[in-house]
Amino acid sequence: xxxxxxxxxxxxxxxxxxxxxxxxxxxxxxxxxxxxxxxxxxxxxxxxxxxxxxxxxxxxxxxxxxxxxxxxxxxxxxxxxxxxxxxxxxxxxxxxxxxxxxxxxxxxxxxxxxxxxxxxxxxxxxxxxxxxxxxxxxxxxxxxxxxxxxxxxxxxxxxxxxxxxxxxxxxxxxxxxxxxxxxxxxxxxxxxxxxxxxxxxxxxxxxxxxxxxxxxxxxxxxx
Ligand code: BG6
Ligand code: MG
Numbered sequence: 001x002x003x004x005x006x007x008x009x010x011x012x013x014x015x016x017x018x019x020x021x022x023x024x025x026x027x028x029x030x031x032x033x034x035x036x037x038x039x040x041x042x043x044x045x046x047x048x049x050x051x052x053x054x055x056x057x058x059x060x061x062x063x064x065x066x067x068x069x070x071x072x073x074x075x076x077x078x079x080x081x082x083x084x085x086x087x088x089x090x091x092x093x094x095x096x097x098x099x100x101x102x103x104x105x106x107x108x109x110x111x112x113x114x115x116x117x118x119x120x121x122x123x124x125x126x127x128x129x130x131x132x133x134x135x136x137x138x139x140x141x142x143x144x145x146x147x148x149x150x151x152x153x154x155x156x157x158x159x160x161x162x163x164x165x166x167x168x169x170x171x172x173x174x175x176x177x178x179x180x181x182x183x184x185x186x187x188x189x190x191x192x193x194x195x196x197x198x199x200x201x202x203x204x205x206x207x208x209x210x211x212x213x214x215x216x217x218x219x220x221x222x223x
Contacts, residue, residue, distance in 0.1 A: 005220060006168040007137075008107050009158045009182075011048065012118035014174035015192055015208065017095045017130055019088060019120075020047060026084040027058060030076060036062030044197055048175030050119050050148040051077050081122075088122065091129040098209040104135060106213035113137045115158035117171070117181075119148040138162055149177040152184035159185065170216060173201070188220050 014020030024043045031038035042061055046054045055077050059065040068076065107114055116127065116139040123141040127133040138161040140154055147153045159166045171182030172190045179201045182189040191201030192211070198204045203219040205211055 003168060005112060005170060005188075005217065006164040007113035007115055007159065007162050007170070009115040009117050009155055009162075009169055009171045009187070011171075011173045011175065011178050012116055012123050012126060013120060014047060015097070015172055016100055016116075016132065017091065017097055017126065019091075019126060020174060022084055022087040023047075023054075026080045026087060027054060029083055030080045031058050031062065034062070034064065034076070036064065044176070048119065048149040048173070048177035048181070050142065051081065051121065053148065055080070085122065088126060088129065091126060093131040096130055096132070098207075099211045100208055103211050103213055104132075108135075110213070113162045113164060115162050115169075116140065117154045117158045117178075118142075119145070119154060149175065150180035150184065152181050152186075155181050155185040155187060159187075170220060172211075173198070176200070188223070190216055190219075 010016055013023060024040065027046065028038045036058060038058060038061065046057060049057065055073060056065065104114065114136045116123065116136050119142050121142045123139060124133065127139060138158055140158045140161065145154050145157055155171050156166060159169050166186040169187045170190060171187045172192065173179050173182060174192045176197050179189050179191055179198050183200055189201040191198030191204040192208055195204045202223060
């Protein structure tokens with residue numbers, strides 16, 4: 001049996017709210033504009049990955065990785081972001097995914113700390129729109145790290161700022177790269193999504209509505 005749990009560290013896009021879908025739509029729009037077919041399946045590889053790395057992956061998929069200068073790539077990434085920012089304009093607290101608010105309440109009720117680990121440069125804006133910015137003890141976004149997921153840096157930074165040991169943290173992710181980041185940090189990983197994509201997680205739930213404090217703690221203590 002493991003030690004005591006002191007903190008939960010959440011990914012944002014696709015875990016707390018369905019912005020993973022908006023990232024997908026914005027990338028799909030851009031990909032099609034430059035003649036690249038981009039499917040939901042391709043998108044799985046992009047989840048949790050930074051903006052520029054995502055663009056590079058899409059260009060590679062279409063065999064166009066050598067067709068654009070650095071400046072052009074930056075313009076393409078900026079265009080995707082403009083579209084994404086439009087899509088997230090209407091986000092309100094009603095867009096918090098089912099099961100998340102009760103889980104956050106339980107975490108607080110038990111006196112545990114709450115962290116956010118998102119490589120998105122839009123993380124603060126989204127958290128603000130959701131009305132959750134003040135609920136979290138620490139928000140680690142792209143500005144606070146050197147290496148994105150799957151590197152463990154982002155989850156380790158969150159633990160450090162929360163002043164807790166990594167082994168006393170539970171990370172929650174919808175992306176394979178995110179699960180790798182959590183496991184690399186030496187934390188217990190909760191995956192939300194398909195078992196196939198997230199098989200490296202310690203436990204996988206198919207949707208956020210299935211997340212529960214007691215359920216997760218039970219899984220944690222049984223390992
Ligand atoms: C992650 C998303 O949270 O943030 C990725 O899972 C996204 O899909 C990444 O590319 C970067 O987001 P942004 O808002 O900085 O373009
Ligand atoms: Mg995510």
